[in-house]
Amino acid sequence: MVFALNNQSPYPCHSLECLGITPDSKVIVVGLGVTGMSVLRYLLKQQLHPMLVDSRANPPGLEELRDNCLELDITTGEHAFDHLDTATHLIVSPGVALTTPEIEAVRQSGIQILSDIDLFAIEAAAPIIAITGSNGKTTVTTLVGNMIAHAGKSVAVGGNIGTPALDLLNAPEPDAYVLELSSFQLENTCHLQPEAAVVLNLSADHLDRYDDFSDYSQAKASIYNDATVIIKNFCEQSLDLNDNCRHHDKKKRYFGITDDQECHFRLEMIDDKEWLVAYDQPLLAVSDILIQGRHNISNALAALALVDAINIHPASAVAVLREFPGLPHRMEMVRDLHEVTWINDSKATNVGACLAALQGINSRIILIAGGDAKAADFSVLSNSINEKVSDMIVLGKDADLLQNTFQTITNMHHVHTIEDAVTLATSLSSSGDTVLLSPACASLDMFKDYQARGDAFKNAVMRLPQ
The missing domain is CATH 3.90.190.20 (Mur ligase, C-terminal domain)
Structure with missing residues (x-):
């Protein structure tokens, strides 16, 4: 089995200076919650002195934060966003919409707006696998992490699942990072350069936050912008990459519940049994996959395509599919x-x-x-x-x-x-x-x-x- 990862980060300085953040910068973290807390921990570790603002009077984690960070400048309540224009950089938590009038005004003024994923991407040296989609994200993220570990390599899994991305940096550098990313995280991320990225599927969701389905889809599709390898659902008609000039020169791999031979990771009938196939090689009978549901066959094919992008042979990775029982609250x-x-x-x-x-x-x-x-x-x-x-x-x-x-x-x-x-x-x-x-x-x-x-x-x- 071949496993060779490129550990050369696209940001050789591995420093916030790549984002123009220096000790003299005024960095405001917008929104507390799990992500906001991870951003504050990271910035304080970098010897910076960020300010926190949250429009809620008593956001989750506020009491803990005040007990442990006595000198941190914290503003909460309905007027918390009144002075965002004094910042050099805003780091906006995913729960805060960029269309919030005060944030939109800051954007128009030219102040740099970043996400926790931007900070993570600058510092992480190991290859990143980035996963999004309307459904199946956590299942595929978990499968990919298990497949990398099964190959004998170290892996750190987080983002929108479990550990916030920035907290992953507290451990020794792994051989690979696997990140589950929501549309809320992606809409404000511009420095992510994953080794492989996938949009698993798209269906109408979060239309209380986005103008329409197209707006939501564009947020999801941005995961591909600076990816080395694009993994695309062959059967997904609502996401057409051909119209995006940034993707013309990308290496693409396709997965899907289809027997079309143009699809790299697909299904095929062999001796009256349905099999998972990669590059025309039969890997595993569908009946031998432990997780249930047709949608999980698609998830399994996506996971195989993702680990293949970092040179883990699919024939080895299918061992995980024989034993993975699925996740709670999902079928x-x-x-x-x-x-x-x-x-x-x-x-x-x-x-x-x-x-x-x-x-x-x-x-x-x-x-x-x-x-x-x-x-x-x-x-x-x-x-x-x-x-x-x-x-x-x-x-x-x-x-x-x-x-x-x-x-x-x-x-x-x-x-x-x-x-x-x-x-x-x-x-x-x-x-x-x-x-x-x-x-x-x-x-x-x-x-x-x-x-x-x-x-x-x-x-x-x-x-x-x-």
């Missing part, structure tokens, strides 16, 4: 009770993820959905719901929107709690059915996060009598 089988299968897909926080879940199940479905729709268009689910869903149980902020969209094609039921949904689903289901929690919505209207929503569902299911 997680909770229980098989009275021949009814209960599945927790709470991570399906948008319509694309819900659609993938529905398409991957062959039995009759009782669907539990609802929450904060984030201005999404649910109509794309209509065909799958019409074909597969006998009953739909809705709850949360946008339950009425779901009710109005699907009441003519399936039986609709409105409840107020996840426990009520589980109780009702029990009475509606029969032998051979699948009860699927796949909300197609964010969870914050009712829960701390999608994990809390999924845990509540699992707890309710596990309390059902035998």
Whole structure:
């Protein structure tokens, strides 16, 4: 097996000076949270004296920050952004929209606006694999990290998953970094130069933050701008790189659920069995992949393409696919009770993820959905719901929107709690059915996060009598 990584950073100075940040710079960190805290830790370690501003009166982590950084200049509340124009550099957390009027004014004035990923990219010397997409990011990021480790190399995994990118720099330099990146992180990043980058898929999401789907797609596609190798979903029609002149000279590799021989990482029928294929070489029968769902076959192919870009042979990497069980809250089988299968897909926080879940199940479905729709268009689910869903149980902020969209094609039921949904689903289901929690919505209207929503569902299911 060949494994040779280029450890030459595109930024040989490995210093904030590459960004024009010196001890005399006035750096303002906008937004606290997990990312903002990591930025402050990093800057303080560089012997800088940043200022923190947050428009919330009491953002998470504020008390800890004040206890540990007594001399840090902190401004919170509705007037926190009033003096952003005094900065030489703004480092904006991903939870803060760049369209915020005060930040837009600073941008127009020419003050440099950066992200935590920019700071990370300047300092990191090891190759970076960058992963985004509407769905599947965490699964693919985890798979790629496991594949690199299986190849006997050190790897650091983080970004939008687990450890913030800048905190990865506190450990010894690995052989490779693997970063999951959201559109919020990418929209304000301009110094990332990954060895390989992928947009796994695109479906309407976060339209409460973006002007339209095109605006959201452009934020995602920016991950490719300075990548050495572009990994593209062969079957994804909503992201056309051919119109972007920056990508003409890039090395491209394609993956997808297709048997088209122009696709480098694809499927092929061999002796009546479906196989994963890389460069015409059969690697693994689909039936030998442990994770379930058609969308996870696509995720597996994407992971193989990404590690191939850093010279890990796919034939070696498939060993991980035999053993990887998947991640919690992503098509997680909770229980098989009275021949009814209960599945927790709470991570399906948008319509694309819900659609993938529905398409991957062959039995009759009782669907539990609802929450904060984030201005999404649910109509794309209509065909799958019409074909597969006998009953739909809705709850949360946008339950009425779901009710109005699907009441003519399936039986609709409105409840107020996840426990009520589980109780009702029990009475509606029969032998051979699948009860699927796949909300197609964010969870914050009712829960701390999608994990809390999924845990509540699992707890309710596990309390059902035998």
